[in-house]
Amino acid sequence: MTVSIAHLGPSGTYSEQAAIAYRDRLQQEGQETALHPYPSIPQTLKAVAQGEAQIAVVPVENSIEGSVAVTLDMMWLLDTLQIQLALVLPIAHVLLSHAQSLDTLQVVYSHPQALAQCQLWFTQFLPHVQLIPTNSTTEALQHLEREKTAGAISSLRAAKLYNLPVLASGISDYPDNCTRFWVLSRQSSTVGSHTSLAFSLPANVPGALVKPLQVFAQRNINLSRIESRPTKRSLGEYLYFIDLEGDSHNSAVESALTELTAHTEILKNFGSYKVVLLNQNN
Numbered sequence: 688m689t690v691s692i693a694h695l696g697p698s699g700t701y702s703e704q705a706a707i708a709y710r711d712r713l714q715q716e717g718q719e720t721a722l723h724p725y726p727s728i729p730q731t732l733k734a735v736a737q738g739e740a741q742i743a744v745v746p747v748e749n750s751i752e753g754s755v756a757v758t759l760d761m762m763w764l765l766d767t768l769q770i771q772l773a774l775v776l777p778i779a780h781v782l783l784s785h786a787q788s789l790d791t792l793q794v795v796y797s798h799p800q801a802l803a804q805c806q807l808w809f810t811q812f813l814p815h816v817q818l819i820p821t822n823s824t825t826e827a828l829q830h831l832e833r834e835k836t837a838g839a840i841s842s843l844r845a846a847k848l849y850n851l852p853v854l855a856s857g858i859s860d861y862p863d864n865c866t867r868f869w870v871l872s873r874q875s876s877t878v879g880s881h882t883s884l885a886f887s888l889p890a891n892v893p894g895a896l897v898k899p900l901q902v903f904a905q906r907n908i909n910l911s912r913i914e915s916r917p918t919k920r921s922l923g924e925y926l927y928f929i930d931l932e933g934d935s936h937n938s939a940v941e942s943a944l945t946e947l948t949a950h951t952e953i954l955k956n957f958g959s960y961k962v963v964l965l966n967q968n969n
């Protein structure tokens with residue numbers, strides 16, 4: 688049976704690069720696979736939640752810009768997705784354009800994460816250029832043929848794929864730019880070094896967040912990330928997304944998760960998984 692892997696498209700995105708790395712792992716195990724590009728991150732996740740695809744590979748956090756909010760929000764909403772693996776991909780942005788020189792550029796298109804990761808570079812070298820968000824780094828490339836004074840931030844892989852000229856490279860604001868992707872499916876996750884969960888609080892009162900956090904501290908469980916997102920019910924009310932070091936089959940983590948139910952309103956366990964560092968050529 689062919690395993691279908693959904694990712695943000697069109698072809699050439701960083702998400703596709705992470706999906707290819709995952710596909711290669713499955714192929715080494717003798718699995719048949721097929722990649723399926725989707726126009727947005729929510730559509731990629733819904734495809735798996737609705738059973739249209741079996742696996743989704745989506746960005747969750749970038750070392751410069753932080754969380755991909757839409758991924759966290761959809762994980763909470765969809766409820767059924769479990770993390771199978773985390774992939775950390777180095778990100779090297781280039782500026783692509785048919786323009787002859789940088790100073791003729793008027794607009795630059797890209798995914799909001801890519802625009803944000805290069806904002807200092809644009810402030811310094813192209814302060815008057817208009818930055819326009821697109822659904823993905825490769826969707827941005829569709830503008831270049833018709834708009835000769837437009838640029839797009841994408842990868843060198845995408846430049847080669849679409850045969851587009853590179854106007855500038857090394858444009859990320861910090862050299863160690865990398866993005867963490869989650870590999871998700873509806874199957875329950877297995878084992879690994881990390882566990883991710885999210886919860887809402889029973890009441891907005893002093894100390895409400897201390898209690899769930901103490902559950903981990905008392906058991907010497909290290910948290911590797913904590914992120915809040917609005918509940919969207921009322922201003923100032925939040926959901927908390929937590930990554931912890933440990934597997935949910937480990938007895939300390941297991942008992943922490945049990946006790947956590949007493950200090951949270953809704954608790955969602957997204958599963959335990961391994962973290963794999965990819966290199967640029969993956």
Ligand SMILES: O=C(O)C(=O)Cc1ccccc1
Pocket residue numbers: 695699700701702703746749778798800801822823824825866
């Ligand atoms: O648009 C893409 O190529 C994506 O996969 C989203 C993204 C954008 C910038 C850095 C990492 C992921």
